[in-house]
Amino acid sequence: MAQNDNPKPTAPELHGLSAQEVASRVGQGKANTPVEPLSKSIGQIIFSNVFTYFNLIFAILATLLLTAGLHKDLVFLPLIICNSAIGIIQELRSKRLLDQLSVLNSPTAKVIRDGQEQKIPSDQLVLDDIVLFKAGDQIPADAEVISGKVSVNESLLTGESDEIIKESGAELMSGSFIVSGSCCARLTRVGAESYISKLTLQAKTVDNAEESEMLRSMNKLLKIAGVILIPLGGLMFYQSFVTNHLTYAQSVKTTVAAVIGMIPEGLFLLCSVTLALSAMRLAKQKVLVHDMKCIETLARVNVLCVDKTGTITENTMRVTDVVPLGDADKDMLTGLLSDFAAEQSADNITMSAIKQYFTTPTGAKIVSHTDFSSEFKYSSVTFEKAAYVLGAPERILRERYEQFREEIEFDSRKGYRVLAFARYSGTPDGKALTEDCEPLALILITNPIRKSAPATFKFFENEGVEVKVISGDNPITVSEVAKQAGIANAEKYVDASTLTTDEAVAEAMKNYTVFGRVTPDQKRKFVKALQAQEKTVAMTGDGVN
Known part of the structure; x- marks a missing residue:
């Protein structure tokens, strides 16, 4: 077991905070207060759409016409009002949806205060509160497990659906769910400091300084025209008034008519209507548009990053074959793997496929098990006589991997996901394997490609969009799947675990198409590296990704 730097909690600590300590933390701003959205206020939205340089010019022209009593010549005003109204309505709609967007949906929590269990609203929790969690609960703030053992699903945060075991000393990230078990935990970060609050703010933040190329060019054109038109007008x-001796009203009418003819107000309205209609069309597809200008940015995307499972392939898997290694008997393996699968929970699509295939358990007595670890890439079951592990071949076989590399890579090139099954000399605890593993079998799993995938990727290729495949699976397998899906340059793959520096990441993004064994933390680095190369990047993924 990993060593914990924090001392084990004593009985007084489990007494929880006193009412005085709670009040003190509330006074210090250490309560789990929901973060306020950073979206613009209604007043700011109206102000930014009404008080523009474009509208200023027309306001001056309208004022001149009004002073001359030429009310009937204000026919251009509906265009200006319509243009501003479209921007205001679209931004208000986006604001309403963004303000409602919330990853955290945990209204109450059970805490220990003054030695008593209490059920309180989650926004009344404070730093260092002792909270009790059970299956089905969502973690309302970052916490550290004091006692107990739980299985946690962090897919909303990481996009990885595999469950993770959390024991004493482990961190519970806010926004994740307790799938099974129960525990007692101390809150370590609350309110704006919690992981989910920072993530939510990032998701809701709109970069007001960013402008699309089209709008930036139009605004530049208008500013240049405005500078020229003022002295020209x-x-x-x-x-008209001095040289030609026309009346004031006639002079104003002539001047305004000439100036309006030089301003492309219809072009602005056309752009606004086009973007608004695009936003409405995307809304019908359940796509939330932050700002209308991002629609043009989407049209300028030249790199698309996609995951494999659930994007290129269907979100299902099935076992195709079991390949015995050494002297292992296939019938014996079937019974052993059935016992193994029966003990595991179907917490991810890989284990679901294994449980559906291996359905003849022998009833062997089981001592303990560990669920799949997304960090160490294996799950385990300990029987009375031996322990067994199942997972990524390179993590299971380790120093013996070279012995089976050719066979594993041969199957991977056929598009199979390959898992290794082995007898473990020690007692697996969910951490890194350190003892010897005796290889028993390779399990071949297929992940059907979506029927629409080839046509979709062909469309992107024709549009000049480069596709990058980012997956946690074996890079050879991902490469083969990408080839079958028709992704260009899919044969160029790399193991992301070898990319340990920013320079290596930047170079890899230039030269490779498929990235395997990618961790959730690396995804942002990949996108940043592409943006640094002046690419316009779009990314698809699960959860908050």
């Missing part, structure tokens, strides 16, 4: 009025 003055000269035209002078010529």
